[in-house]
Amino acid sequence: MTRLVITYAALMLLVTISYLLPAVAFPIATVKAILVAAIFMELARGRTTSRLALGLMVVFVALLVVGVLGDVATRYAASAYVH
Amino acid sequence: MTSDRRAVATFGMWVFLASEGMLFAGLFALYAAYHHAFPAELAEAARHANRLLGTLNTYILITSSFTIATAIHRAREGRRYRAWILATVALGVAFEIIKATEYAQHLSQGFAPGGHFAFAELPARGHVFYVSLYFTMTGIHALHVAAGIAILSVFAARGTSVVRLELAGLYWHFVDVVWIFLWPLLYLGGGR
Numbered sequence: 001m002t003r004l005v006i007t008y009a010a011l012m013l014l015v016t017i018s019y020l021l022p023a024v025a026f027p028i029a030t031v032k033a034i035l036v037a038a039i040f041m042e043l044a045r046g047r048t049t050s051r052l053a054l055g056l057m058v059v060f061v062a063l064l065v066v067g068v069l070g071d072v073a074t075r076y077a078a079s080a081y082v083h
Numbered sequence: 084m085t086s087d088r089r090a091v092a093t094f095g096m097w098v099f100l101a102s103e104g105m106l107f108a109g110l111f112a113l114y115a116a117y118h119h120a121f122p123a124e125l126a127e128a129a130r131h132a133n134r135l136l137g138t139l140n141t142y143i144l145i146t147s148s149f150t151i152a153t154a155i156h157r158a159r160e161g162r163r164y165r166a167w168i169l170a171t172v173a174l175g176v177a178f179e180i181i182k183a184t185e186y187a188q189h190l191s192q193g194f195a196p197g198g199h200f201a202f203a204e205l206p207a208r209g210h211v212f213y214v215s216l217y218f219t220m221t222g223i224h225a226l227h228v229a230a231g232i233a234i235l236s237v238f239a240a241r242g243t244s245v246v247r248l249e250l251a252g253l254y255w256h257f258v259d260v261v262w263i264f265l266w267p268l269l270y271l272g273g274g275r
Binding site: 032039041046060061065 | 094
């Protein structure tokens with residue numbers, strides 16, 4: 001229970017920091033997501049199979065975002081979107 | 084339920100959540116693509132999101148993750164847990180009411196997606212992509228919150244097994260994690 005309370009307090013603090021410093025809000029969001037996954041979703045002491053499913057999701061999400069960004073960055077000029 | 088069946092149920096939930104992650108990944112990739120084409124317009128349009136209500140909802144949803152985690156913790160110890168599920172449901176409903184308030188405010192000002200865009204303070208070109216993404220991403224997320232509210236309401240009313248509560252908890256935390264990324268992206272001018 002102490003773990004849950006400490007995690008919750010840390011998350012609340014991180015939200016407040018993000019609000020005050022929006023420039024670093026996205027990296028902080030990654031920290032918050034890791035905290036929720038590790039403690040609340042119990043991945044820190046969970047089974048390898050669950051971690052595998054999450055790990056694969058992270059890999060595919062990264063592939064998709066990097067692929068799409070790479071495509072629009074090299075294939076089209078920004079002016080192509082202007083209508 | 085044997086520990087093997089419990090492990091399979093948990094793994095099945097994680098596979099489902101991974102597929103859900105891909106659904107949102109498509110939307111995040113779309114945001115990244117439009118952000119590449121219209122960085123200034125997306126940032127300018129994002130300034131018109133209601134930062135105060137968005138932040139309030141972030142506090143609410145993270146608190147609801149804590150309450151459902153506490154419910155699971157208590158259920159495992161054989162203690163009374165339904166009040167904690169009820170608190171989670173109440174926080175979920177509060178989140179949806181605030182979201183609906185934001186939508187109503189935006190739509191009344193013409194801050195609307197696609198061809199309905201008629202916001203006086205911004206030209207449509209480029210900015211409208213932010214508005215369409217804002218409504219699509221927060222809308223799909225809000226539907227997920229509603230589904231969680233429905234499931235947890237049944238558990239709060241009838242009680243449930245620890246394993247089912249754990250699986251519902253995983254889903255609820257996942258929805259929280261999605262919001263954790265939506266908030267800086269759509270409300271704090273993220274992606275810069």
